[in-house]
Amino acid sequence: MEKFFATCPRGLERVLAAELAQLGADSVQAVDGGVGFAGELATCYAINLESRVASRVLWRVGESGYRSEHDVYEAARAIEWPRWFSPKHTIRVNVAAIRSPVKSLDFVTLRVKDAVCDVFRTARGERPHVDTRSPDVRVHVFLTRDMATFYLDTSGEALFKRGWRNASGAAPLRENLAAGILKLTGWTASTPLLDPMCGSGTFLVEAAMMALDAAPGLGRGFGFEKLTNFDSKAWAILLERARTRRRNSHPLLIHGSDKSGSALKLARDNLAAAGLEGAVHLKQKDILDGGPPAAGGIIVMNPPYGERLADRDELAAFYPKLGDVLKQRYSGWTAYILTADLRLAKLIGLAASKRTPLYNGALECRLFEFKLVAGSMRRSKRDA
Ligand SMILES: C[S@@+](CC[C@H](N)C(=O)[O-])C[C@H]1O[C@@H](n2cnc3c(N)ncnc32)[C@H](O)[C@@H]1O
Numbered sequence: 001m002e003k004f005f006a007t008c009p010r011g012l013e014r015v016l017a018a019e020l021a022q023l024g025a026d027s028v029q030a031v032d033g034g035v036g037f038a039g040e041l042a043t044c045y046a047i048n049l050e051s052r053v054a055s056r057v058l059w060r061v062g063e064s065g066y067r068s069e070h071d072v073y074e075a076a077r078a079i080e081w082p083r084w085f086s087p088k089h090t091i092r093v094n095v096a097a098i099r100s101p102v103k104s105l106d107f108v109t110l111r112v113k114d115a116v117c118d119v120f121r122t123a124r125g126e127r128p129h130v131d132t133r134s135p136d137v138r139v140h141v142f143l144t145r146d147m148a149t150f151y152l153d154t155s156g157e158a159l160f161k162r163g164w165r166n167a168s169g170a171a172p173l174r175e176n177l178a179a180g181i182l183k184l185t186g187w188t189a190s191t192p193l194l195d196p197m198c199g200s201g202t203f204l205v206e207a208a209m210m211a212l213d214a215a216p217g218l219g220r221g222f223g224f225e226k227l228t229n230f231d232s233k234a235w236a237i238l239l240e241r242a243r244t245r246r247r248n249s250h251p252l253l254i255h256g257s258d259k260s261g262s263a264l265k266l267a268r269d270n271l272a273a274a275g276l277e278g279a280v281h282l283k284q285k286d287i288l289d290g291g292p293p294a295a296g297g298i299i300v301m302n303p304p305y306g307e308r309l310a311d312r313d314e315l316a317a318f319y320p321k322l323g324d325v326l327k328q329r330y331s332g333w334t335a336y337i338l339t340a341d342l343r344l345a346k347l348i349g350l351a352a353s354k355r356t357p358l359y360n361g362a363l364e365c366r367l368f369e370f371k372l373v374a375g376s377m378r379r380s381k382r383d384a
Contacts, residue, residue: 001026001038001039001040002038002039002040002041002044002059002060003036003037003038003059003060004025004036004037004038004039004044004047004057004058004059004060004154005034005035005036005037005057005058005060005142005151006020006034006035006037006047006051006054006055006056006057006058007033007034007054007055007056007058008033008034008035008053008054008055008176008180009053009055009174009176009177009180009358009359009360010032010033010357010358010359011180011356011357011358011359012053012176012177012180012184012358013030013031013032013033013034013035014030015053015180015183015184016030016034016035016051016053016054016180017029017030017035019051019052019053019054019183020035020037020047020051020054023043023046023047023050023051024039024043024046024047025037025038025039025043025047026038026039034054034055035054041059041224041229041231041234042231042234042238044057044059044154044224045154045222045224045231045234045235045238046238048154048155048159048217048222048224049215049216049217049218049222049238049239049242050215050216050217050242051159051176051216052175052176052179052180052183052206052209052210052216053176053179053180053183054155054159054176055155055158055159055160055176056153056154056155056158056159057153057154057155057159058140058151058152058153058154059151059152059153059154060149060150060151061079061084061150061151061152062075062076062078062079062149062150063147063148063149063150064078064147064148065146065147065148066143066146066147066148067101067146068102069102069103069104069107069108069111070111071148072102072108072111072112072141072143072148073111073112073114073115074115075115075148075150076111076112076115076116076119076141076150077115077118077119079115079119079150080119081116081119081120082119082120082123082124083228083229084137084152084227084228084229085128085136085137085226085227085228086124086128086228087120087124087126087127087128088128089128089135089136089137089226090128090129090130090131090135090136090137091113091116091128091129091130091131091135091136091137091138091139092130092131092132092135092137092138092139093109093112093113093116093130093138093139093140093141094109094138094139094140094141094153095108095109095112095140095141095142095143096140096141096142096143097142097143097144098143098144098145099144099145100143100144100145101145102143105143108141108143109141112139112141112150113130116128116139136226137152137153137223137226137227138152138153138156138223139151139152139153140152140153152223152227153223154222154223154224154227155222155223155224156221156222156223156224156225156226157220157221157223159176159216159217160174160175160176160177161175161220162175162205162216162217162219162220162274163219163220164205164219164270164273164274164275165200165270165273166266166269166270166273171199171304171305172199172200172202173199173202173203173302173338173360174202174360174361175202175205175206175216177358177360178202178203178206178300179206179210179216180358181203181300181336181338181358181367182203182206182207182210182300184336184356184367185298185300185334185336185369187207187298187300189210189211189252189253190253191253191297191298192253192254192255192293192294192296192297192298193207193253193254193255193297193298193299193300194255194256194257194292194293194294194297194298194299194300194333195255195256195257195299195300195301196256196257196258196285196287196299196301197257197258197287197301197302197303197304198256198257198258198263198264198267198282199258199263199266199267199302200263200266200267200270201256201266201267201268201270201271201280202270203256203300203301203302204254204256204267204271204280204282205270205271205274205276207252207254207280208249208252208254208271208274208276208279208280209274209276211252211254211279212246212247212248212249212252212276212279213245213246213247214246214247214275215242215245215246218239218242218243218246219274219275249275249276249277249278249279250278250279251278251279251281252279252280253294253297254279254280254281255280255281255282255283255293255294256280256281256282256283257282257283257284257285257287258284258285259284259285259286259287260284261284264282264283264284267282268282281293287301287322287325288321288322288325291329291330292329292330292333295332296332296333297332297333297334298333298334298335298336299326299330299333299334299335299336300335300336300338301335301336301337301338302337302338302339303315303318303322303337303339303341303344305339305340305341305363306341312341315341315343315344316343316347319343319344319347319348319349320347320348320349322348323347323348323349323350324349326348326350326370326372327349327350327372330372331372331373331374332372332373332374333372334369334370334371334372335369335370335372336367336368336369336370337367337368337370338358338360338365338366338367338368339365339366339368340360340363340364340365340366342366344368345366345368348368348370350370350372351370352368352369352370353369353370353371354367354368354369355367355368355369356369
């Protein structure tokens, strides 16, 4: 068995651990920022193809104690890199650290790159070149206070890049964060789902793919395909299984709306690019107007996050109205609102039944859960 580490948006580690166990990973262990697991390479291929929550799957190829940059160089120099790639491949080295005593991560990056190249020069007489934009092979180094761990990135491009996004909207959610939130809500395809601020449609695409049992990685390539030990037969079997399993698109209980026509067009284009035409009901609509598309279900949304002061004032005025609309017209629904604006919790005037800390990239957010039950939700002025 090989050892792996799958990274994910912070806050989703436990959701990812459950997903990986379901996908056949062994010895699954959630830690901050990701999940360690053991498995065969074919399991790693399957996880790259099927995981909706992982950002990358890293394959552990070496580990060593260290005290200095030079120790890290020596540890990297001791790894048999030519087992997995050749001097014809381009490489990129990434270094991340927690409580490491080294002074410069850039310098460690350079030294690890030197070590990899020195191994090849000695073994093959030539060295791989660096390509920081789209390398064939990515080497990741993780430094703690006294341990350096070396990984080969089996994903290549981050897994939230599913291959369907046409152009980015103003602030699209990362696909794996959207999928993780859907899993946190417990939503299943037999329940109506509504994103009333759908923007580019990230929640809608991810939900529809879940409902149709579509593997998120069917439309893209992976880093492991470039490695010299790539098992193309095992991969072909996994791909074939995922392709035959995917159900044909048909109208689902998934609804998206947005007040902006251009956002809606973006959502429509993204759904089409993901092969989901006709699967999702789209409507141009202000959340403050009209009512819900069904008697009950799950609402997920990610309101604009005001960076400019004027936007922030506008949002502060918007939250109480949103709270009133949800309370008055959406009883029977449970709403999940992801925001980095912590004023929302007070200003919306509804009592949150859950608050989950999550990160959208580096941005700290909360996912608030509001159970919209007629009559009982209004928070008294005294509590607010
Ligand atoms: C942060 S974006 C949502 C991004 C989306 N989750 C995605 O992944 O692309 C917020 C969206 O809310 C929409 N919006 C703002 N106010 C609205 C309102 N009152 N009713 C409906 N949509 C609104 C904006 O047009 C924008 O597309």
